[in-house]
Amino acid sequence: MSNLLVSAEGISKRYRSTQALKDLHLSVPEGSVCGLLGPNGSGKTTAIRVLLGLTRANAGNAELLGVPVGGQGFRNAVSQAGSLIEGPALYGRATARQNMNIQARARGLSPTEAGVDGLLELVGLTGRADSNARGFSLGMKQRLGLAIALIGSPKIVILDEPTNGLDPSGIVEIRELIKRLPESGTTVLVSSHLLSEVQLMCDRATIINKGSVVAEGTMDEILGQAGGDGGYMVRVTTEEVPEAYRILSEIGLSVFQAENGELLVDGPVEDGSQINVVLADSGIYASELRKNQADLEKVFMSLTHDPDAPVT
Amino acid sequence: MRAEFLKIRSMPTPMWCGIALAVCFVLGLAVVIWKGPGDGSDAADFAIGLPSVIASIIFGVWIVGVEFGQNTLRQALTADPRRGRLIANKLMVAVLVVTLVTAGLYLLSVPVYGLASSGHDGSIPTETVLRSGLSAVVGNVAYTIVGAAFAFITASMAGGVTMALVFIFVIDTVTSIFSWTEDFAFGPALGSITEEISGIHTEVFGDVTEKMNAQDVIVVIAWLVLLVGLGTLRFFRSEVK
Numbered sequence A: 001m002s003n004l005l006v007s008a009e010g011i012s013k014r015y016r017s018t019q020a021l022k023d024l025h026l027s028v029p030e031g032s033v034c035g036l037l038g039p040n041g042s043g044k045t046t047a048i049r050v051l052l053g054l055t056r057a058n059a060g061n062a063e064l065l066g067v068p069v070g071g072q073g074f075r076n077a078v079s080q081a082g083s084l085i086e087g088p089a090l091y092g093r094a095t096a097r098q099n100m101n102i103q104a105r106a107r108g109l110s111p112t113e114a115g116v117d118g119l120l121e122l123v124g125l126t127g128r129a130d131s132n133a134r135g136f137s138l139g140m141k142q143r144l145g146l147a148i149a150l151i152g153s154p155k156i157v158i159l160d161e162p163t164n165g166l167d168p169s170g171i172v173e174i175r176e177l178i179k180r181l182p183e184s185g186t187t188v189l190v191s192s193h194l195l196s197e198v199q200l201m202c203d204r205a206t207i208i209n210k211g212s213v214v215a216e217g218t219m220d221e222i223l224g225q226a227g228g229d230g231g232y233m234v235r236v237t238t239e240e241v242p243e244a245y246r247i248l249s250e251i252g253l254s255v256f257q258a259e260n261g262e263l264l265v266d267g268p269v270e271d272g273s274q275i276n277v278v279l280a281d282s283g284i285y286a287s288e289l290r291k292n293q294a295d296l297e298k299v300f301m302s303l304t305h306d307p308d309a310p311v312t
Numbered sequence B: 001m002r003a004e005f006l007k008i009r010s011m012p013t014p015m016w017c018g019i020a021l022a023v024c025f026v027l028g029l030a031v032v033i034w035k036g037p038g039d040g041s042d043a044a045d046f047a048i049g050l051p052s053v054i055a056s057i058i059f060g061v062w063i064v065g066v067e068f069g070q071n072t073l074r075q076a077l078t079a080d081p082r083r084g085r086l087i088a089n090k091l092m093v094a095v096l097v098v099t100l101v102t103a104g105l106y107l108l109s110v111p112v113y114g115l116a117s118s119g120h121d122g123s124i125p126t127e128t129v130l131r132s133g134l135s136a137v138v139g140n141v142a143y144t145i146v147g148a149a150f151a152f153i154t155a156s157m158a159g160g161v162t163m164a165l166v167f168i169f170v171i172d173t174v175t176s177i178f179s180w181t182e183d184f185a186f187g188p189a190l191g192s193i194t195e196e197i198s199g200i201h202t203e204v205f206g207d208v209t210e211k212m213n214a215q216d217v218i219v220v221i222a223w224l225v226l227l228v229g230l231g232t233l234r235f236f237r238s239e240v241k
Helices: A044-051 A074-079 A096-106 A116-122 A138-149 A168-184 A195-201 A219-224 A238-250 A272-281 A296-304 B002-010 B012-035 B042-069 B073-079 B083-119 B126-154 B157-177 B186-198 B214-237
Strands: A004-015 A018-029 A033-037 A059-064 A081-084 A156-160 A187-191 A204-209 A212-218 A232-235 A254-257 A262-266 A288-291
Touching: A004 A044, A004 A156, A018 A033, A018 A044, A018 A187, A018 A204, A018 A212, A033 A044, A033 A168, A033 A195, A044 A059, A044 A156, A044 A187, A059 A074, A074 A081, A081 A138, A081 B073, A096 A116, A096 A138, A096 B002, A096 B073, A116 A138, A138 A156, A138 A168, A168 A187, A168 A195, A204 A219, A204 A296, A212 A219, A212 A296, A232 A272, A238 A254, A238 A262, A238 A272, A272 A288, B002 B042, B002 B083, B012 B042, B012 B083, B042 B073, B042 B083, B042 B126, B042 B157, B073 B083, B083 B126, B083 B214, B126 B157, B126 B186, B126 B214, B157 B186, B186 B214
Parallel strands: A033 A187, A033 A204, A081 A156, A156 A187
Antiparallel strands: A004 A018, A004 A059, A204 A212, A232 A262, A232 A288, A254 A262
């Protein structure tokens, strides 16, 4: 594995009676876009706050850019990390540009060195650069927060729900922007409850539930944890369903009947054409045959599902 | 520190403090033109003294409280995680700004009020006004530190203003009433110091206030250290939201 910009081992954090993090481990390789997934209250934000030194862990070791959090050199490390945590932290009565300038100065950079104008353009706020942030929509605040996180070309940006409040086109823009960040040398750790977003923009992900890691790895590895590739979906007419069911079962496949003439097929087949040939030989022609893609949402739900939770 | 100065330039609270001080200065000018300069530093003390005390308290609270009010503390601490440095920066900037503004206004009052009083008998005594200005600087610096400390203690802008005013106008007044606590009251001790600097000793119920002694200096410093210490302790121990 390449150089780790974030590594956490055995992190635990307790707030009075609530165990926010329990033996959490997390790693973010350089040049990647890593997702941090979990249901609300699972500990994502707490984990991010621990990594940035805003909250002290009760146990465990965390490193940012190879430096122990809170240890010698941490100041230098954290100044090379951009962040957007729990929504943008903005001075509402200051303009977008003033907010950028303040944060640039806080990092010891002049607005020119920080590339304030370029970053405002990058997030599409050039036209509102001199408007008070207080009047911004949530989406515009998120964009400004993202621009602030990118001040000084950080080695890593840690983004907590960066697409919150954005409209669909804004989500696409920000997603594409985040995906491109590694090209300019910025590694990304992004937490999101939008599973499809994580699936589309991340190379790796860590799924946490109740403060503990339930899955981690590349997206393919995690999707594999939901039962491999998920088999095939075959669609025939409703009348043909029983016959198709029988034929596919006879050749040793596991067949599950779904709705509207759909059959879910799994078992030892090399590719979908084998299923097609068997059915066609019996005079059944599938109107649709496709590989079932396991998606992150299914994995997420299966890994974080609480069987004791009341059904709502 | 440059980020702090940028915040001061960008935000409305310091601007309104400045406007309020400017309005009071102009009011003082109007009074001087109308009624004359009065005795000694009366004109400057009326126009700058009390307004700058209130502005100093509010500014001290604001420079810290703004981070809590806007939830920007996490941004500040991810730019530089040294909390002690953040406290020192805020206090230094507050002290510097309050010193410059108070001293600047008193210095400005000498020629401006002097010119304005030219149609009346009497003049603006430069040395008296400058001594009064120096005493105001010392008082205002103390009050702005009190304001900043209470903002750290309460981790809030509103809480900081409320507690600073309660401390200065209620707790301190009550403390100075009782004979067994008056020697340890912040306000009277600070008053003795500022009066010693200005050379003006006020009369309270016919008694001229006591001259400053070493205990007054110790009492003021002890209160400031105590309040800043409590604020620092709270700030270091608290989770940053």
